[in-house]
Amino acid sequence: MHRDEIVQQLVKIGSVKFGNFKLKSGIMSPFYIDLRLIISSPKLLKGIGDAMWQTVQSADFDVICGVPYTALPIATQMSLEHDVPMVMRRREVKDHGIKKTIEGVAIPGQKCLIVEDLITSGASIFETVVPVQDVGLKVHDVVVFLDREQGGRQTVEAKGLHFHSVITMTELLESLQNDSSIDKSQLEQALAFIQSNQFTPKKETADV
DSSP states (O other): OOHHHHHHHHHHTTOEEEEEEEOTTSOEEEEEEOGGGGGGOHHHHHHHHHHHHHHHTTSOOSEEEEOTTTHHHHHHHHHHHHTOOEEEEOSSOOSSTTOOSEESOOOTTOEEEEEEEEESSSHHHHHHHHHHHHTTOEEEEEEEEEEOSSSHHHHHHHTTOEEEEEEEHHHHHHHHHHTTSSOHHHHHHHHHHHHHSOOOOOOOOOOO
């Protein structure tokens, strides 16, 4: 599935919205991207998974891990399609049994690809990177479908990781304008929001 076709399908299922939306950070945004809806559109889910695989296929990894929850079905699709083992991070660790944070077979020393649906500041990615590393896996690459271009890429790269994305928010917006899904004023408003709401990566020397 071509990238522009993926964007068109996202609009069709209501994943791309324009208006006034309060984000997790508390900031009000003129657009909202809800990729959770793709689980109800198998062909679109596969198209996104295939596009992400093509973006990162030259990277070296042994196992993949999706950031919960939206990226889990994408990581699962990539795992099944290309016969690559998958591990999964628990958001809630059980208070009984062996209290694992990472499910699946995690062999220390293996390289793990982190899969995320979209990136804003990059914080949620490291909520998965850290526990993955804690069980001995090595993380060198992160792949996302959509880069909102608000500092997430810089945060990931500041930690020494390779960042891969299928599409940027600017490219998505331009695709929408080209097929008349949005007008020039909506495009300009969205681009202005991106530029005025940047997350600066912390200058740390953490070994990730």
